[in-house]
Amino acid sequence: NAGVTQTPKFRILKIGQSMTLQCAQDMNHNYMYWYRQDPGMGLKLIYYSVGAGITDKGEVPNGYNVSRSTTEDFPLRLELAAPSQTSVYFCASSPREAQETQYFGPGTRLLVL
Amino acid sequence: GQNIDQPTEMTATEGAIVQINCTYQTSGFNGLFWYQQHAGEAPTFLSYNVLDGLEEKGRFSSFLSRSKGYSYLLLKELQMKDSASYLCAVMDSNYQLIWGAGTKLIIKP
Numbered sequence: 001n002a003g004v005t006q007t008p009k010f011r012i013l014k015i016g017q018s019m020t021l022q023c024a025q026d027m028n029h030n031y032m033y034w035y036r037q038d039p040g041m042g043l044k045l046i047y048y049s050v051g052a053g054i055t056d057k058g059e060v061p062n063g064y065n066v067s068r069s070t071t072e073d074f075p076l077r078l079e080l081a082a083p084s085q086t087s088v089y090f091c092a093s094s095p096r097e098a099q100e101t102q103y104f105g106p107g108t109r110l111l112v113l
Numbered sequence: 114g115q116n117i118d119q120p121t122e123m124t125a126t127e128g129a130i131v132q133i134n135c136t137y138q139t140s141g142f143n144g145l146f147w148y149q150q151h152a153g154e155a156p157t158f159l160s161y162n163v164l165d166g167l168e169e170k171g172r173f174s175s176f177l178s179r180s181k182g183y184s185y186l187l188l189k190e191l192q193m194k195d196s197a198s199y200l201c202a203v204m205d206s207n208y209q210l211i212w213g214a215g216t217k218l219i220i221k222p
Contacts, residue, residue, distance in 0.1 A: 042212030
Protein backbone atom coordinates (compact mmCIF):
# COMPACT_ATOMS: atom_id res chain seq x y z
CA ASN A 1 0.00 0.00 0.00
CA ALA A 2 1.23 3.47 -0.89
CA GLY A 3 -1.07 4.94 1.77
CA VAL A 4 -1.90 8.62 1.16
CA THR A 5 -0.04 10.30 -1.70
CA GLN A 6 0.07 13.99 -2.58
CA THR A 7 1.37 15.87 -5.58
CA PRO A 8 3.17 18.17 -6.09
CA LYS A 9 5.61 18.27 -3.17
CA PHE A 10 6.37 21.95 -3.67
CA ARG A 11 4.95 24.71 -5.85
CA ILE A 12 5.41 28.44 -6.33
CA LEU A 13 2.38 30.34 -7.62
CA LYS A 14 1.89 33.93 -8.65
CA ILE A 15 -0.98 35.91 -7.16
CA GLY A 16 -4.17 35.18 -9.09
CA GLN A 17 -3.02 31.88 -10.56
CA SER A 18 -4.96 28.69 -9.96
CA MET A 19 -3.87 25.14 -9.27
CA THR A 20 -5.07 21.77 -8.05
CA LEU A 21 -3.42 19.86 -5.26
CA GLN A 22 -3.81 16.16 -5.82
CA CYS A 23 -4.49 13.60 -3.09
CA ALA A 24 -5.07 9.88 -3.44
CA GLN A 25 -5.36 6.97 -0.99
CA ASP A 26 -5.37 3.23 -1.65
CA MET A 27 -6.71 2.07 1.73
CA ASN A 28 -10.40 2.21 0.76
CA HIS A 29 -11.03 4.84 3.42
CA ASN A 30 -14.35 6.64 3.33
CA TYR A 31 -13.23 9.77 5.17
CA MET A 32 -10.78 12.22 3.60
CA TYR A 33 -9.59 15.62 4.80
CA TRP A 34 -7.64 18.64 3.67
CA TYR A 35 -5.69 20.65 6.25
CA ARG A 36 -3.35 23.60 6.11
CA GLN A 37 -0.53 24.10 8.57
CA ASP A 38 0.99 27.53 9.12
CA PRO A 39 4.18 28.04 11.19
CA GLY A 40 3.43 28.02 14.92
CA MET A 41 -0.23 27.21 14.35
CA GLY A 42 -2.30 24.08 14.66
CA LEU A 43 -3.64 22.25 11.66
CA LYS A 44 -6.76 23.90 10.27
CA LEU A 45 -9.42 21.86 8.47
CA ILE A 46 -10.27 23.23 5.02
CA TYR A 47 -12.70 20.65 3.63
CA TYR A 48 -13.59 17.07 4.34
CA SER A 49 -15.51 14.23 2.72
CA VAL A 50 -17.34 11.27 4.25
CA GLY A 51 -17.58 9.38 0.97
CA ALA A 52 -17.65 9.67 -2.79
CA GLY A 53 -19.93 12.51 -3.89
CA ILE A 54 -20.15 14.06 -0.40
CA THR A 55 -18.05 17.02 0.71
CA ASP A 56 -18.40 19.63 3.43
CA LYS A 57 -16.67 22.77 4.62
CA GLY A 58 -14.26 22.80 7.51
CA GLU A 59 -12.99 25.72 9.56
CA VAL A 60 -11.21 27.68 6.77
CA PRO A 61 -12.83 26.88 3.37
CA ASN A 62 -12.70 30.35 1.75
CA GLY A 63 -10.61 30.42 -1.41
CA TYR A 64 -10.71 26.65 -1.89
CA ASN A 65 -12.89 24.04 -3.55
CA VAL A 66 -12.95 20.26 -3.51
CA SER A 67 -14.57 17.36 -5.28
CA ARG A 68 -14.82 13.64 -4.48
CA SER A 69 -15.84 11.68 -7.54
CA THR A 70 -14.17 8.45 -6.38
CA THR A 71 -13.31 6.89 -3.03
CA GLU A 72 -9.59 7.17 -3.84
CA ASP A 73 -9.18 10.78 -4.95
CA PHE A 74 -9.82 14.08 -3.19
CA PRO A 75 -8.32 17.05 -5.09
CA LEU A 76 -8.16 20.55 -3.62
CA ARG A 77 -8.57 23.50 -5.98
CA LEU A 78 -7.22 27.02 -5.45
CA GLU A 79 -8.91 29.35 -7.94
CA LEU A 80 -7.25 32.74 -7.33
CA ALA A 81 -4.11 32.27 -5.31
CA ALA A 82 -3.38 34.86 -2.62
CA PRO A 83 -0.29 35.31 -0.39
CA SER A 84 -2.44 34.27 2.61
CA GLN A 85 -2.63 30.81 1.06
CA THR A 86 1.09 30.27 1.46
CA SER A 87 1.18 27.22 3.71
CA VAL A 88 1.82 23.50 3.94
CA TYR A 89 -1.19 21.46 2.85
CA PHE A 90 -1.83 18.00 4.20
CA CYS A 91 -4.34 15.49 2.95
CA ALA A 92 -5.47 12.76 5.35
CA SER A 93 -7.82 9.79 5.34
CA SER A 94 -9.47 7.56 7.93
CA PRO A 95 -11.52 4.36 7.79
CA ARG A 96 -15.26 4.00 8.13
CA GLU A 97 -15.79 5.74 11.45
CA ALA A 98 -14.97 9.37 12.13
CA GLN A 99 -13.23 8.50 15.40
CA GLU A 100 -10.57 6.47 13.70
CA THR A 101 -6.95 7.50 13.38
CA GLN A 102 -6.18 9.79 10.48
CA TYR A 103 -3.37 8.86 8.08
CA PHE A 104 -1.55 11.78 6.51
CA GLY A 105 0.08 12.31 3.15
CA PRO A 106 3.57 13.85 2.93
CA GLY A 107 2.26 17.36 2.33
CA THR A 108 2.47 20.02 -0.38
CA ARG A 109 4.43 23.19 0.31
CA LEU A 110 2.83 26.13 -1.48
CA LEU A 111 4.36 29.57 -1.83
CA VAL A 112 2.25 32.36 -3.34
CA LEU A 113 4.20 35.42 -4.46
CA GLY B 114 -14.67 29.16 21.27
CA GLN B 115 -12.64 26.00 21.00
CA ASN B 116 -9.13 25.99 22.33
CA ILE B 117 -6.24 23.57 22.73
CA ASP B 118 -3.23 24.69 24.77
CA GLN B 119 0.17 23.06 24.94
CA PRO B 120 3.65 24.43 25.62
CA THR B 121 5.47 25.80 22.60
CA GLU B 122 8.81 24.17 23.28
CA MET B 123 10.45 21.80 25.77
CA THR B 124 13.99 20.56 26.20
CA ALA B 125 15.02 17.24 27.72
CA THR B 126 18.09 15.04 27.99
CA GLU B 127 18.66 11.74 26.21
CA GLY B 128 17.63 8.84 28.43
CA ALA B 129 15.39 10.98 30.63
CA ILE B 130 11.59 11.25 30.93
CA VAL B 131 9.48 14.17 29.71
CA GLN B 132 5.79 15.01 30.14
CA ILE B 133 4.00 17.17 27.57
CA ASN B 134 0.74 18.66 28.81
CA CYS B 135 -2.37 19.56 26.85
CA THR B 136 -5.47 21.37 28.10
CA TYR B 137 -8.58 21.76 26.03
CA GLN B 138 -11.92 23.51 25.84
CA THR B 139 -14.10 22.18 23.03
CA SER B 140 -17.75 21.88 22.09
CA GLY B 141 -18.20 18.23 22.87
CA PHE B 142 -15.63 15.50 23.25
CA ASN B 143 -15.19 12.36 21.20
CA GLY B 144 -11.62 11.51 22.07
CA LEU B 145 -8.15 12.99 22.28
CA PHE B 146 -5.29 12.16 19.94
CA TRP B 147 -1.53 12.65 20.14
CA TYR B 148 0.48 12.82 16.94
CA GLN B 149 4.22 13.10 16.35
CA GLN B 150 5.55 15.32 13.58
CA HIS B 151 9.21 15.42 12.58
CA ALA B 152 10.37 18.61 10.90
CA GLY B 153 9.27 18.76 7.28
CA GLU B 154 7.21 15.60 7.55
CA ALA B 155 3.57 14.60 8.04
CA PRO B 156 2.02 13.93 11.45
CA THR B 157 1.92 10.28 12.51
CA PHE B 158 -0.46 8.78 15.06
CA LEU B 159 0.81 8.05 18.57
CA SER B 160 -2.19 7.52 20.85
CA TYR B 161 -5.92 7.88 21.34
CA ASN B 162 -7.77 8.36 24.66
CA VAL B 163 -11.52 8.52 25.05
CA LEU B 164 -11.87 7.28 28.65
CA ASP B 165 -10.14 8.66 31.74
CA GLY B 166 -6.88 7.05 32.68
CA LEU B 167 -3.52 6.04 31.35
CA GLU B 168 -2.83 4.26 28.06
CA GLU B 169 0.64 2.76 27.80
CA LYS B 170 2.32 1.88 24.53
CA GLY B 171 5.99 1.02 24.85
CA ARG B 172 8.05 4.08 25.78
CA PHE B 173 5.04 6.36 25.25
CA SER B 174 2.03 6.75 27.57
CA SER B 175 -0.93 9.09 27.36
CA PHE B 176 -3.23 10.19 30.17
CA LEU B 177 -6.68 11.75 30.04
CA SER B 178 -8.89 13.51 32.60
CA ARG B 179 -12.14 14.56 30.93
CA SER B 180 -13.44 16.39 34.00
CA LYS B 181 -10.32 18.59 34.02
CA GLY B 182 -10.03 18.95 30.24
CA TYR B 183 -6.46 17.72 30.54
CA SER B 184 -4.14 15.22 28.93
CA TYR B 185 -0.45 14.51 28.96
CA LEU B 186 1.95 12.52 26.83
CA LEU B 187 4.77 10.84 28.74
CA LEU B 188 7.92 9.85 26.90
CA LYS B 189 10.40 7.57 28.70
CA GLU B 190 14.01 6.64 27.91
CA LEU B 191 14.28 9.53 25.50
CA GLN B 192 16.20 8.97 22.29
CA MET B 193 17.58 11.55 19.89
CA LYS B 194 15.03 10.41 17.29
CA ASP B 195 12.25 11.62 19.65
CA SER B 196 13.18 15.19 18.74
CA ALA B 197 9.98 16.31 17.00
CA SER B 198 6.81 18.28 17.50
CA TYR B 199 4.00 16.62 19.45
CA LEU B 200 0.48 17.60 18.46
CA CYS B 201 -2.55 17.29 20.72
CA ALA B 202 -5.94 17.12 18.97
CA VAL B 203 -9.47 16.77 20.30
CA MET B 204 -12.40 15.39 18.34
CA ASP B 205 -15.39 17.64 18.95
CA SER B 206 -19.12 16.97 18.85
CA ASN B 207 -19.10 17.21 15.02
CA TYR B 208 -16.35 14.56 14.87
CA GLN B 209 -13.87 17.15 13.61
CA LEU B 210 -10.36 17.33 15.02
CA ILE B 211 -9.36 20.56 16.76
CA TRP B 212 -5.57 20.81 16.81
CA GLY B 213 -3.17 22.42 19.21
CA ALA B 214 -0.19 24.32 17.80
CA GLY B 215 2.18 21.55 18.88
CA THR B 216 5.05 21.25 21.34
CA LYS B 217 8.54 21.20 19.88
CA LEU B 218 10.64 18.75 21.89
CA ILE B 219 14.40 19.20 21.76
CA ILE B 220 16.53 16.29 23.00
CA LYS B 221 20.08 17.04 24.11
CA PRO B 222 22.82 14.41 24.48
